[in-house]
Amino acid sequence: MPPSPSSSHQPLLAIDDVSRRFGRRTVVNRVTLSVEAGEIHLVVGPNGSGKSTLARLGVGLLRPHAGIVRVGGQDPRTVPAARGVLGYLGHESQLYDDLTPAENLEFAAQLLGVADRGGAAAAALGRFGVDPASRVPVRRLSRGYVQRIALARSLVHRPALLVWDEPLTGLDAPTVEATVGVIEAERARGAAVVLISHDLPELWRLAAQVHVVRDGEIRLSADTGMALDQFRTSYAGLLA
Numbered sequence: 001m002p003p004s005p006s007s008s009h010q011p012l013l014a015i016d017d018v019s020r021r022f023g024r025r026t027v028v029n030r031v032t033l034s035v036e037a038g039e040i041h042l043v044v045g046p047n048g049s050g051k052s053t054l055a056r057l058g059v060g061l062l063r064p065h066a067g068i069v070r071v072g073g074q075d076p077r078t079v080p081a082a083r084g085v086l087g088y089l090g091h092e093s094q095l096y097d098d099l100t101p102a103e104n105l106e107f108a109a110q111l112l113g114v115a116d117r118g119g120a121a122a123a124a125l126g127r128f129g130v131d132p133a134s135r136v137p138v139r140r141l142s143r144g145y146v147q148r149i150a151l152a153r154s155l156v157h158r159p160a161l162l163v164w165d166e167p168l169t170g171l172d173a174p175t176v177e178a179t180v181g182v183i184e185a186e187r188a189r190g191a192a193v194v195l196i197s198h199d200l201p202e203l204w205r206l207a208a209q210v211h212v213v214r215d216g217e218i219r220l221s222a223d224t225g226m227a228l229d230q231f232r233t234s235y236a237g238l239l240a
Helices: 051-058 080-084 101-111 117-126 143-155 173-189 228-239
Strands: 013-022 025-035 040-044 066-071 086-089 161-165 192-196 209-214 217-223
Touching: 013 051, 025 051, 025 066, 025 192, 025 217, 040 051, 051 066, 051 161, 051 192, 066 080, 080 086, 086 143, 101 117, 101 143, 117 143, 143 161, 143 173, 173 192, 209 228, 217 228
Parallel strands: 040 192, 040 209, 086 161, 161 192
Antiparallel strands: 013 025, 013 066, 209 217
16 A cells, blocks of 8 residues: 555545535535545435535545645645545546556556556456456447446555545446455555445445535435435435
């Protein structure tokens, strides 16, 4: 795992009273969230509630209009060491269409300063059932297969913090099972994990803190120790 960008103890992700607007619309409104090493946080909510914007703020892809975001105590928008411990999966794959799976990951590993680029790429692809010897360019692969490669790319440098937005999109049942296993393995390794997902039954088996976002605010926090049916009842009440 890459070293933390700060030697003193800090949450791996600290979102402190953060707001973000698009035009006159406030999409994230005074959200505070702290994620420590070895924790999984599941962020859920209806479409358009601000979940993906919150993720992009957390990894430094967007600037907050108010509040502070820190990764290991430092600003991911301005400090390369903070960005180096992030593994982000968004709605875009961040893959190059004309490169093979292994070429994509080796290039990412090079940018991230990984010493054994080929070995790291092969190991990350193997976790999602992708053949590192494949010479098929990404543009010729199915949406689900591209999702596997994008997941592997986010792990190629063994990041300390994972932020995955809808990681199970397009995956078949065996790959969903494998991906849930990878999430648990990353948590056991000591990584902090933030998941944005509608796939509650698949992820509820993980020991996770759960946050419901509506209208850009965290309206409810619970954990997966609560029965899923009970959580869904509380969730539905917030949306009524």
